[in-house]
Amino acid sequence: MASTYASSLVREIEHRSASACTYEQSIISITDDAWTIKSSNDTDENLTDESVVKCTLLSPGTSIRVAPMERATSGWSTEHFHQNLKLPEGSNVGRGIIVQFEAMARECIAIAFSPYHQYELGKTYVVHFGANGNLQTVIRRHVNYNEAVDLTFPSRVCSENHWIPYWICLQNGTLSAGVGKCVGKNVIGSLDDSMYNMLRSGVDAVRYVGIGNSALNRNARDLRVRNVAVMSIPGQFGLEGVPMEAQSAFVNILDMEYVTNSSRRGGGGGGGGGSVATEAELLAEYEKERAKAKARAAKYGIEYKEPAPDAFLKWSEARRLRANPERGFITGIDTFSAAEKAKADARKERFAKDERKRKGLDDDNADSNNNNDGSDNEGAMEDDEGVDDVAEWEKTKKDPLPIEQAWDNWKQVSKFRADPPGNLLSNGNTSGEIVLSLGSDGDTSGMDTAEFIPKKIVVVPSKIHIFSIDWAPFKQIRTDDLLSFFRDYGPSYVEWLGELSCNVLFEDKHSAARALHALSQELPSPPPEAVDMTKRWEPPSAQKNEEDMNDENAEGEKNELDDNSVRDFPLDAPAPQPADGAMESDEDEREPLPDFGDMGWRFCKWTVRKVSNDRYGRRGTRARVLMRLATTLDVLDDRPTEWPKPPPGFTTKRVLMPWHDFSGKRRREGKRDTKRRRRSDGGRRRRGNDDNNNSDRDLDTRLAEGLSSGRAGFSIEEIQAERNAKNAEILEISS
16 A cells, blocks of 8 residues: 655654655655655565665655755765665666656755765766756756756756655666656656766666755755655566656646746746736746747758847746845735724734733722723833834834935935826825827836836736835945845845835735835825925934934934844934035925825835945944835846946945035034044044035036045046146246
C-alpha cells in the first residue's frame, strides 16, 4: 500500500544539509499517472514485479533546508552530497539515473548528478530549477571553469508556499527535467550530451546526487526539499528508456493543480486588485509572444533566440516579474466596512472595560472613582481612542505633519508629478474607471501619439503611488526604506518609476487601504488660498514653549546618543527657515495652489526615514511624500535612458532633511548646548556660510548657476573671475 511521507499531520525532522540526513532502501510503483513511493516493508516481495523498481529514499518525515551555496559554502561542497544518496546497490549504472523529489522554494533549486559523492568539474551535471528569478530552468555541465555545455528553457516552476514535485532523468546521454509525479510528462527541456556519454569511461558514470541552492542575489532565501528518491532506469521500458513527451512550450506551475487559486493571483501585489496584471497573466502574454517570435524565425529561416520579457511587457512589469519578490501577508477582510468597524468598537470597549477593572475602576465603584479620579479615567480613555494595535499606538504618540506642508516645493517638483486624469480618484473613489480619447483636453497632455494611450484607465487598489515633495532627501531613499515604512501592512514590492515617484505593491486591496488610511491624512479640497508660512519646514516637536525647549536642551546629550529615538529634525537643527520661494511677491503668493485633495492625493503623517547607511545616503535622512491609489497609467513602458541631474544641496555623505531642498540657508544658528559639539579653541571649526550674498537672489538664478564651490554664494565662474583680476593686478605691479 502506498504511504504518504512528510504528511502535514506528521511533524517533519529538518536537517541543514543532505550530508546530515539518513537514507533507506525502498521501491517505486510505476503507473501511467504517477510514480509512487511504496512502503519499505514490501521491498523484497515485490521485486519480481516489472512495475516496481528499487530506489534510495530520504527517510520518511525528513526534510532538508538548504541555504544559498555561494553565501554558505562558496559553491558546491561535500555537505551537499551523501555517500548513501546514490543509485541502489546492484543497479545497472550504465543505463542511467532518475531522481524524484518535492521542493518548496522561491527560486534556484540545484540538483547535481556526479560519479562521486562530491562535485567533479567536467563530469557533473547540474539542473537549476527556477533560475534567473524563477523565469528559467538551466541544464548544464561545466567542461572547465570557462566553458560549459548548457541549455536554458523559459519556465516558472518554483513556489515558496507549496510543495512542487519534480523529476530528472539521465538516459542515453540525454538529460531531461520536468514537473510532476510522472517521469516523462510535463517536460521542461532536455540537453543532448550523447557525445560525452560515448567517450567517457565506465568509472565516470553518474551514481550520486547532490542537493543545493544556487540563489545569488542579496535577498536569497533557504529552500526545502523532501521525498527524495534515486533509482535506475526501470527495465520495463527496454533499451530506449523512459518515453518523453514533447517539450512543453512554457511550463508554468500556476496553471497546474499544485498551486491554489490564492497563489495564482501572482506575487508582488497582483492579488486582489482586479486591474493590475497578475503573474499568471504576464507569463501568458510572454508565452504568446514567444510563440510568435519562434514562428517568425521558422518562417524566414533564421536562428531563434530566446527574447527577454522586456521585449513584450511593459518595462516596470517585466522588472517585477524578474525580481520574483517575496509575498507580503494578506489582510483578507475589509477593515473599513460597517461590520468590521462595529467589531473594532466592541473590542475597544471590551479592552477599555478590562483596563478599568485592572485599575480598580469597575462598575461597583465607578461613580466614586469618577468623582475622585475623573480626569485620570478620562485620560486613559483618550489614550485608547483610535488605537488598533501596538504599532499604531506607538505612531499616535507623535504628532502628524501639518497638512500645509503638502504644498511645499510644489512648483519645483511639479514637472515630475503624475496626477490622475479627470475625477478618477475624487471623493475617495477606489474603483473608478474612465475612457480617454485622443484630443481630450487635459487628460492626454504630454502624449504625442496614441500608441501608449490606453483606451481605459482604472484604479489599481492594491498599489499605492508615492510622490516625494523633497527631492534631495528622497534621492537617498531606497527600496528597503520604503518596505520598512510600510512593514506593518505587508508590502511585497516597490516599483520605481523615477527619482521622486514609485508604487508600493500589496497582496490585496484591503492591505493597501489600511496602509493608505493609517499613514496619510486627507487634504482639503479646494486647497487653501495661501499656504501659512509659519507651518513650513516646521517639525511636529517644534510646537513647544520656550521653557520646554530649555528642558530639552538640558537633556540634549542623552537624546543625541539614543539611536533608537525617532525625530524628524535633530536637536541642533537650524531655526525653521522658509525656502527662498517664501520670499515671493504678493502676486506670486496669490497664484492658486493645485487641488491635491480633488485629485485623490493624501499627505503623509510622518516622514519616510532611511533605516541604514549605504552608498546612496546616510541613516536618518527623512523625506515627506504624497500618497494616492495607483492607476493603470502609473507604469514605465520602456527602460529610462536618462536621469535628471541631482538637485541643489544633494549629497550622499550626510543626513538630509526637508529644509535642504532648494534652500541656500544652511548656517547652523543658535548656541550649541550639547557636550558632543563642544570644541576647543584649537579645534577645527566648520566653515560658516554667509547668507547675505544669497538673500537677494531668487531661486531660478541660483538653480541656473554652475557647480558651487566651498564658499557659499560663489560659483566657479565668480571665483575664476576674482583670480583673473588678482593676476592682472600682479602683472600690472610687476611691469
